[in-house]
Amino acid sequence: MSRIAKRFAETRASGRAALVPYVTAGDPAPDVTVALMHDLVAAGADLLELGVPFSDPMADGPVIQLACERSLAHGTSLRDVLAMVAAFRERDRETPVVLMGYLNPVERMGAETFAEAAGAAGVDGVLVVDLPPEESDELTGVLARVGIDPIFLVAPTTSSRRLEHVTAAARGFIYYVSLKGVTGSQTLDPAELGARLSSIRALTELPLGVGFGIRDAQTAAQVARVADAVVVGSAIVRLVEQFPAAPDQFRAAASALVREMRAAMDDARMAEAPAPV
Amino acid sequence: MKQAVDWAAFPDVRGHFGPYGGRFVAETLMGALDELQGVYEKYMKDPEFLAELDADLQNFVGRPSPLYHAERLSRELGGAQVYLKREDLNHTGAHKVNNTIGQALLAKRLGKTRIIAETGAGQHGVATATVAARLGLECVVFMGAEDIQRQSPNVYRMRLLGADVVAVKSGSRTLKDALNEAMRDWVANVDDTFYIIGTVAGPHPYPAMVRDFQSVIGREARAQHLEMTGRLPDALVACVGGGSNAIGLFHPFLADESVAMIGVEAGGEGVGTGRHSAPLCAGRPGVLHGNRTYLMEDDNGQIIETHSISAGLDYPGVGPEHSWLKDIGRVSYVSVTDDMALRAFHRMTRTEGIIPALETSHAVAHVLDLAPRMRTDQSVIINLSGRGDKDLNTIARLEGIEL
Ligand SMILES: Cc1ncc(COP(=O)(O)O)c(C=O)c1O
Numbered sequence: 001m002s003r004i005a006k007r008f009a010e011t012r013a014s015g016r017a018a019l020v021p022y023v024t025a026g027d028p029a030p031d032v033t034v035a036l037m038h039d040l041v042a043a044g045a046d047l048l049e050l051g052v053p054f055s056d057p058m059a060d061g062p063v064i065q066l067a068c069e070r071s072l073a074h075g076t077s078l079r080d081v082l083a084m085v086a087a088f089r090e091r092d093r094e095t096p097v098v099l100m101g102y103l104n105p106v107e108r109m110g111a112e113t114f115a116e117a118a119g120a121a122g123v124d125g126v127l128v129v130d131l132p133p134e135e136s137d138e139l140t141g142v143l144a145r146v147g148i149d150p151i152f153l154v155a156p157t158t159s160s161r162r163l164e165h166v167t168a169a170a171r172g173f174i175y176y177v178s179l180k181g182v183t184g185s186q187t188l189d190p191a192e193l194g195a196r197l198s199s200i201r202a203l204t205e206l207p208l209g210v211g212f213g214i215r216d217a218q219t220a221a222q223v224a225r226v227a228d229a230v231v232v233g234s235a236i237v238r239l240v241e242q243f244p245a246a247p248d249q250f251r252a253a254a255s256a257l258v259r260e261m262r263a264a265m266d267d268a269r270m271a272e273a274p275a276p277v
Numbered sequence: 278m279k280q281a282v283d284w285a286a287f288p289d290v291r292g293h294f295g296p297y298g299g300r301f302v303a304e305t306l307m308g309a310l311d312e313l314q315g316v317y318e319k320y321m322k323d324p325e326f327l328a329e330l331d332a333d334l335q336n337f338v339g340r341p342s343p344l345y346h347a348e349r350l351s352r353e354l355g356g357a358q359v360y361l362k363r364e365d366l367n368h369t370g371a372h373k374v375n376n377t378i379g380q381a382l383l384a385k386r387l388g389k390t391r392i393i394a395e396t397g398a399g400q401h402g403v404a405t406a407t408v409a410a411r412l413g414l415e416c417v418v419f420m421g422a423e424d425i426q427r428q429s430p431n432v433y434r435m436r437l438l439g440a441d442v443v444a445v446k447s448g449s450r451t452l453k454d455a456l457n458e459a460m461r462d463w464v465a466n467v468d469d470t471f472y473i474i475g476t477v478a479g480p481h482p483y484p485a486m487v488r489d490f491q492s493v494i495g496r497e498a499r500a501q502h503l504e505m506t507g508r509l510p511d512a513l514v515a516c517v518g519g520g521s522n523a524i525g526l527f528h529p530f531l532a533d534e535s536v537a538m539i540g541v542e543a544g545g546e547g548v549g550t551g552r553h554s555a556p557l558c559a560g561r562p563g564v565l566h567g568n569r570t571y572l573m574e575d576d577n578g579q580i581i582e583t584h585s586i587s588a589g590l591d592y593p594g595v596g597p598e599h600s601w602l603k604d605i606g607r608v609s610y611v612s613v614t615d616d617m618a619l620r621a622f623h624r625m626t627r628t629e630g631i632i633p634a635l636e637t638s639h640a641v642a643h644v645l646d647l648a649p650r651m652r653t654d655q656s657v658i659i660n661l662s663g664r665g666d667k668d669l670n671t672i673a674r675l676e677g678i679e680l
Contacts, residue, residue: 055579056453056565058460059303065447077577103301103564108578130301130564134291153304157467162307177305181465 003096003124004149004172007046008207008228017224017265018046020209021258022100022233024067025050025084026076028240032247034087036254041095043255044262048088049127049231052081052101059129061182063234063241070240078105078114082121089122098125098151098172112142119146125172127151133169140169153177154200167204173229174206179213183234188213194226217257217264224265225272232261282605284531287598292481292568295604297597300480302460302567309467314482316383321489326382333378334493337411338368340375342494344501344658350628357511357651359644361631361661362498362526371634371663372494372522373404377473379490381408384471391415391470395459397424397452397518398589398636399431400663401475406440416440419458421451424588431667449582452518452592456566476519477596480567484596491525498658499529506656512537512647515660516639517557517610518589520596522662527608537609539647540599541639543585544612554583556595557603557610570597586615586671587635589663617642622665622672634663635671 001009011018021040025033037048053071057064078101085097099118106114106128118126126148131139133152140150149172154163157180167174176197178188197208210223211231223230236254243249292298300310320326334340343366347359364372377394384392392409394416396402402418409416418435422444425432435442448454456479463472477484477491495513502510513530515523517540530536545553553559556571563572565580573581573593585591602608613621618635621642626632633641640659648657665672673680 055448055581056457058457058566059305059464061461062447069448072579079577104572104574104580105578107563108574108576129303130567132300132302132304132307135299135301155303155305155308157305157308159308159311162311166304177303180305180467182461 002147002149002172003094004047007096008173011046012228015269017227017269018229019044019258019262019265020047020049020229020231021045021236022049022051022231024053024064024071024237025081026053026071026074027067027237028070028247028250030074030076030080030084032251033084036251037088038091039251039255040258041092043258045095045258047096047098047229049098049100049233050081050085052078052099052105054102054105057102059182061234063238064183067237067240078109079117082117082123085123086121096124097122098127099123100127100129103128103131106139111139115142115146115148119148123148125149125151127153127175129153133166136169151175156180156196163200163203167200167206170204170206172206173209174200174204175231176200176208176210176227177212178210178223181212183212188219190222190226193223197226217260220261221264221268224268230261230265288481288485292485294598294601297562297569297600298481298484299569300567301564301569302480303464305464306467306480309463310480310482312387316387317482317486320383320386330379330382333382334375338374338378339366340493341497342366344498344505346505347629350625351648353628354645354648356649356653358653358656359648360502360510360656360658362494362658364494364522364660364662365631365633365664369400369404369407370666371400371404372491372525372660373401373475374407375493375525376475376487376490376521377401377404377408380471380473381412381414384414384473385412387471389469389471391417391466392473393417393419393459393462393470394473394475395419395452395455396475397421397455397591398587398634399424399428399435399667400589402440402442403431403434403438405473406435406438409440410438417462418442419445419455419462421449421455422446423450424452427588427671428667429670451583452588453566453580476521477524477598478519478566478568478570478594484568484598487521488524488528488598491521492528494522494525494660495527495529498526502656502658509533509536510658511535511651511655512539512657514539514541514640514644514647514657516541516590516636516662517595517599518592518636519594520599522660524596524598526658526660531607538607539643540608540610541643542610542612543587543590543639544614545584547614548612552584553612554585554591554593555612556593557599558612562600565594568597570594570600571603586618587639589634589636590639611643613639613642619675621645631661632665633661634665635668637662
């Protein structure tokens with residue numbers, strides 16, 4: 001069983017929703033990332049999503065754009081990100097790590113070379129934001145060979161015909177984009193979200209993660225009632241800007257936010273137990 | 278390239294020109310692109326739509342644009358006869374409006390009430406603001422903060438036309454960043470918003486759709502040249518930023534094997550210096566802005582900053598069809614430096630009384646070199662893609678003059 005499948009089996013068995021913090025690798029500086037990953041796990045993260053910085057992050061809002069710029073100012077490359085995952089794996093063999101990024105750096109490295117290096121580093125899933133299933137055969141093929149799950153997005157605008165297509169290609173979990181917009185946008189309607197997730201569940205057994213627009217513990221708790229995983233990105237990355245010259249304080253603030261979200265999510269599920277989702 | 282190619286078969290249904298093109302966007306936009314492809318395919322076969330488009334091109338844009346024999350320049354160069362396809366005479370002063378008219382009519386058919394666009398030189402922004410004003414649609418134009426400085430007359434024109442011009446301060450603050458920002462806006466407002474892309478880049482169906490709207494240039498030029506000379510031209514020359522004016526001229530001639538085609542990229546300070554905007558001449562294939570194409574990147578696959586005196590060519594990618602035409606050898610691509618373009622700007626202005634845009638001046642510069650190497654009974658058509666009024670501040674500043 002893959003690390004991702006194993007982790008979701010555990011969270012499902014214990015009636016919890018998984019908490020998945022996102023951070024951009026190399027932000028605010030490359031030497032912060034591995035320690036930060038361990039912090040986030042200690043604070044209650046079940047999976048980690050690690051952003052691969054890209055010069056033109058078209059699907060991201062200003063918070064993650066700036067994170068990419070900060071990371072790239074240090075010259076962080078895809079190979080550097082894989083080295084960070086490998087370093088993280090020296091002390092943590094349990095927590096799944098999903099890379100999230102854009103296609104061009106992967107193409108530049110070569111899909112096959114990338115897949116092998118990612119497998120060796122201990123990457124569990126890869127989400128390429130600008131690679132829809134229609135164009136993904138080559139990459140999913142080489143990822144499958146090294147046991148890495150291709151993670152795909154489903155959006156509020158995804159038609160039912162496309163939904164079948166996406167769920168057929170997806171492995172690991174489905175990443176549901178909770179709103180129309182880029183990362184870090186506002187407004188999320190929990191009632192609408194619940195209805196939408198039910199229609200996806202009719203087509204797939206895969207766990208459903210929800211991200212984009214989860215900014216605080218209260219929203220995280222609402223989403224935890226209906227989703228298998230809650231992905232939190234901009235709310236964490238934004239904290240870097242609060243502590244521009246103090247990475248330690250950023251790490252502490254990020255951990256505190258994750259801890260707060262963890263508690264709120266677990267309380268929300270407890271209050272509802274044993275009702276199934 | 279000797280075997281016959283069925284040019285009409287490209288792109289394929291998923292938008293591929295050989296290995297290039299396609300649709301590389303986040304899932305949120307896939308539905309909107311399917312919808313756009315649907316209406317585009319439907320209306321390009323709809324006689325009523327095509328009649329409305331033709332009428333607008335004639336009465337609002339002023340088409341057909343003349344094919345002008347630049348006799349004095351031809352004489353001075355002492356080689357091929359130089360013809361200018363006068364897209365600078367279109368309403369709003371460039372070829373860009375051919376495309377915005379078409380896309381705005383589609384937006385209307387789709388019932389969208391809000392138009393967004395990216396712009397570099399501001400020509401596409403002006404052409405978009407113009408059609409939006411005419412149709413009573415809300416219009417937001419994204420423009421790199423640096424380009425807003427370089428092209429201030431066009432910024433004012435857009436604002437006069439009622440457009441909201443948004444300064445994009447991310448990344449290199451030029452055209453590519455404006456495109457990123459327009460995409461982000463589109464993702465968030467996809468229900469009521471139509472994104473009018475200004476060149477043959479972006480995800481499918483944009484490269485094919487914009488090409489089809491711009492192909493009026495080549496259809497007219499082909500008929501006009503036949504009418505004026507009784508034969509086809511020997512060469513076509515156009516500048517290439519994203520590549521819309523070039524493909525618009527080239528496409529109707531692709532099957533005419535005797536016609537050579539040359540796309541001219543912005544060589545900036547020289548392709549050897551790294552400070553240029555010439556992905557076809559000096560880049561490599563990758564994925565940017567929704568399609569696979571030649572682009573300018575570093576060893577880690579990050580998009581690198583481009584340089585050109587002309588904001589409209591300052592783009593690290595290029596339309597995917599050009600990448601394919603390059604690989605199969607049907608079109609050749611060369612580059613021209615800032616200095617060469619400037620000299621050509623002055624030469625055209627003084628010799629023919631036509632002030633070309635700085636973008637266009639790159640194509641002119643190549644012909645200054647090419648025509649003397651051709652025979653006097655041969656001919657070359659330059660796509661005179663736009664007029665240079667918008668560039669007067671840039672030129673004056675280079676000459677130390679405050680306007
Ligand atoms: C006059 C003119 N020519 C050419 C271009 C370059 O665009 P394309 O390569 O799409 O024709 C521009 C872009 O702004 C322009 O304004």
